[in-house]
Amino acid sequence: MAGADQEAVRNKQVTLKHYVSGFPKESDMCVITSSISLKIPQGSKDTVLLKNIYLSCDPYMRGRMSKSDSPSFVAPFQPGSLLNGYGVAKVVDSTHPNYEKGDLVWGFTGWEEYSLVTSPELLIKIQHTDAPLSYYTGILGMPGMTAYAGFYEVCSPKKGEYVYVSAASGAVGQLVGQFAKLVGCYVVGSAGSKEKVDLLTSKFGFDGAFNYKEEPDLDAALKRYFPEGIDIYFENVGGKMLDAVLLNMRLRGRIAVCGMISQYNLEKPEGVHNLMQVVGKRIRMEGFLAGDYYHLYSKYLDMILPFIKEGKMNYVEDVAEGIESAPAALVGLFSGKNVGKQLVLVDRQII
Amino acid sequence: MAGADQEAVRNKQVTLKHYVSGFPKESDMCVITSSISLKIPQGSKDTVLLKNIYLSCDPYMRGRMSKSDSPSFVAPFQPGSLLNGYGVAKVVDSTHPNYEKGDLVWGFTGWEEYSLVTSPELLIKIQHTDAPLSYYTGILGMPGMTAYAGFYEVCSPKKGEYVYVSAASGAVGQLVGQFAKLVGCYVVGSAGSKEKVDLLTSKFGFDGAFNYKEEPDLDAALKRYFPEGIDIYFENVGGKMLDAVLLNMRLRGRIAVCGMISQYNLEKPEGVHNLMQVVGKRIRMEGFLAGDYYHLYSKYLDMILPFIKEGKMNYVEDVAEGIESAPAALVGLFSGKNVGKQLVLVDRQII
CATH class of the missing domain: 3.90.180.10 (Medium-chain alcohol dehydrogenases, catalytic domain)
Known part of the structure; x- marks a missing residue:
């Protein structure tokens, strides 16, 4: 005792x-x-x-x-x-x-x-x-598996596709952007400060980035960065951003819904008005959790550890x-x- | 001349x-x-x-x-x-x-x-x-292919699953309900009059049916018909109905978005507030058009024509x-x- x-x-x-x-x-x-x-x-x-x-x-x-x-x-x-x-x-x-x-x-x-x-x-x-x-x-834990499963498994990206990531400098977003470049996609991210936006292009290799707080018209911003539209949207934000994205999705676009951080503190979540877009464009929108994909964890480590060592992935x-x-x-x-x-x-x- | x-x-x-x-x-x-x-x-x-x-x-x-x-x-x-x-x-x-x-x-x-x-x-x-x-x-044309593709191809139904169909007595809905019964699902439909609701159970074999116009609380109505929740929602309606359905979807539920007729005549579509449900429940929501599935038309006819002849499908x-x-x-x-x-x-x- x-x-x-x-x-x-x-x-x-x-x-x-x-x-x-x-x-x-x-x-x-x-x-x-x-x-x-x-x-x-x-x-x-x-x-x-x-x-x-x-x-x-x-x-x-x-x-x-x-x-x-x-x-x-x-x-x-x-x-x-x-x-x-x-x-x-x-x-x-x-x-x-x-x-x-x-x-x-x-x-x-x-x-x-x-x-x-x-x-x-x-x-x-x-x-x-x-x-x-x-x-x-x-990168080696839950956010890493979230980015990996959401991008590779849910979105099935193909070389040359147009990828948009919101909350792009966050724990998951920064990885999705880098994965998109590894696959050979064009990727644009949005974030909420100049410092973060700069990181996206300078550190994570995004092809473009913008500060959503400085865009009074998100639809117009997306049209500027995606004149041909968006094939894959990695959704971290929800609300108005999702509404603007829906207007800019391409035929057979995929939306991996990872989270909707803009909505978590609202008494009532914002309404999303443009869901009719999913019909004509045959959009697939899919929620997922990293927890369903841990059987792929060792496969993920086999991929990601060498990239980290070779400096091909930043975090x-x-x-x-x-x-x-x-x-x-x-x-x-x-x-x-x-x-x-x-x-x-x-x-x-x-x- | x-x-x-x-x-x-x-x-x-x-x-x-x-x-x-x-x-x-x-x-x-x-x-x-x-x-x-x-x-x-x-x-x-x-x-x-x-x-x-x-x-x-x-x-x-x-x-x-x-x-x-x-x-x-x-x-x-x-x-x-x-x-x-x-x-x-x-x-x-x-x-x-x-x-x-x-x-x-x-x-x-x-x-x-x-x-x-x-x-x-x-x-x-x-x-x-x-x-x-x-x-x-x-049944043998576009609405038939819509019901067939949306239910079998998009939703991948399994025996025993819980299926909900809105606009259920319409050109497509009445077929989806009957397909669901053929697969061995439990299926409930909603429609906008007593006559239509009666048809759903008497003519099309739905397990349950309700008049959405008489339900002040759609969430409560769905909870009554689906105490265990909904695996498959065949979406013809949109707006408030979709919002209530999202609250009642089960884990890994599928929503085939065929149309959103409640929204077509609105200047601005209603907002859908409960999309966060797709993350935790890993819901897949997918828009589709029959036109993408016409390569399956002869396969569909092989299935449906005998059913019509044998009186197993009504229209x-x-x-x-x-x-x-x-x-x-x-x-x-x-x-x-x-x-x-x-x-x-x-x-x-x-x-």
């Missing part, structure tokens, strides 16, 4: 204060200090204790902050309880045969310094550590330091404060 | 008076009397002269009555000019090697008593005359008599006046 006490350490945690409506604020969350034993409690089978290194801030988390009548694809957070999400962690203790102390993993973990995980089957062991560990919250991250900064980092996604993939470095000492 | 004059006959024609906005009215069209020679003019190669028997009234024609900046999948009608569309006709004269006098055909023809067709390659020769000729405007038609009644018949589609497939019998004498 004395021994266990000695190993108890501080465990700062991020909790949801209350259900959120409208734009989330830092004050909708609390950072509280708890403590945790660094040994898994006796009798806990198939459990791992994680020291969290990186936490991933992802737009889908907004949906989990709302009280919902129709449950989303992930259960909502509970007021007063810990947030959770994707992260990168080191195994501190394990009673699960597949994991041992010192293993690095990525997957679902708590928004806290240490997490006791009772269903570690969902954690993926990190085998390749020659890429930055943080990449497992992004821009926006790293907030310390778990105290996590609420602001998460909230910042919805005002577009982040430039690139937003993540939180929980503890610099471990890496 | 005298001989040719003798063969000139009256040719009543339906023309568009002016571009239409809002609900079309009978007075947006004119029935004029012209004349036509029953011999193809000398020197006209690869031409056929048709005596029209049936004309088909189809909702997509509404789009062609508007002045449009973004052309639809079929060119708009021209003010002062003849309407055209699907019909059934008899060849009166031919200079095309594939057609001879007396042949029965279906396909694109003019809204008139006689039509001189200079690109008859688009006409399909009728080989099976043991089914009613009028069926070639419906309800609403026949307006005389070309003078064509404008009212077309207009009636948009107030739901028709019960079943709306068509116009141009001349009873020929059949």
